[in-house]
Amino acid sequence: xxxxxxxxxxxxxxxxxxxxxxxxxxxDVGGYNYVSWYQQHPGKAPKLMIYDVNKRPSGVPDRFSGSxxxxxxxxxxxxxxxxxxxxxxxxxxxxxxxxxxxxxTKLTVL
Amino acid sequence: xxxxxxSGPGLVKPSETLSLTCTVSGASIRGYYWNWIRQxxxxxxxxxxxxxxxxxxxxxxxxxxxxxxxxxxxxxxxxLKLSSVTAADTAVYYCAxxxxxxxxxxxDIWGQGTMVTVSS
Numbered sequence: 001x002x003x004x005x006x007x008x009x010x011x012x013x014x015x016x017x018x019x020x021x022x023x024x025x026x027x028d029v030g031g032y033n034y035v036s037w038y039q040q041h042p043g044k045a046p047k048l049m050i051y052d053v054n055k056r057p058s059g060v061p062d063r064f065s066g067s068x069x070x071x072x073x074x075x076x077x078x079x080x081x082x083x084x085x086x087x088x089x090x091x092x093x094x095x096x097x098x099x100x101x102x103x104x105t106k107l108t109v110l
Numbered sequence: 111x112x113x114x115x116x117s118g119p120g121l122v123k124p125s126e127t128l129s130l131t132c133t134v135s136g137a138s139i140r141g142y143y144w145n146w147i148r149q150x151x152x153x154x155x156x157x158x159x160x161x162x163x164x165x166x167x168x169x170x171x172x173x174x175x176x177x178x179x180x181x182x183x184x185x186x187x188x189x190l191k192l193s194s195v196t197a198a199d200t201a202v203y204y205c206a207x208x209x210x211x212x213x214x215x216x217x218d219i220w221g222q223g224t225m226v227t228v229s230s
Contacts, residue, residue: 001171003154036216038155045204045220046155057209057218089155091215097160097168099215101147104154 132205
């Protein structure tokens with residue numbers, strides 16, 4: 001089980017949109033609609049932002065959206081705000097009741 | 111509200127067994143997939159495994175030979191044991207619970223995490 005592939009870093013200016021990709025295989029991302037995204041600020045526990053590819057938990061701004069095409073899932077953040085600066089991790093069901101995370105992406109708000 | 115609290119030694123010697131406990135408050139430990147996840151310093155998250163309904167377990171294949179997760183329903187807590195540790199097991203260890211009782215994930219409730227260092 002290798003970690004899902006995410007870009008090491010992305011950046012954007014306040015108000016802009018950024019997308020973070022998460023590439024796996026047909027055995028994980030591509031095989032199930034169970035991709036979630038977590039936001040993690042330094043020294044804090046991860047926070048759930050998106051689940052089941054494109055669903056938002058209560059309290060998460062609608063600036064955050066998720067999608068999937070083939071073996072690649074994406075998290076899009078529109079109207080970037082300073083507080084969005086954090087690390088983001090994708091997670092996918094990988095069959096046989098196992099999970100796999102991505103390597104993480106550092107988002108910098110310029 | 112539901113809260114999770116990890117506890118255990120912060121320092122473990124190489125080749126020994128790492129032991130952590132996650133105490134659940136505000137909810138019964140029955141009926142959910144209770145998970146352990148870790149994060150080495152400066153690195154990404156790694157799913158370790160879960161225990162479900164007081165006995166059913168499943169582990170990350172890469173750790174399976176060294177991991178045991180158990181539960182103590184009388185104390186509303188579950189535990190992680192990782193044997194034969196090396197420096198590569200140095201990490202912040204989180205316990206986490208998914209949003210729904212019937213689902214393995216996603217995780218909306220996390221403990222604060224506990225740092226475990228493997229060093230002699």
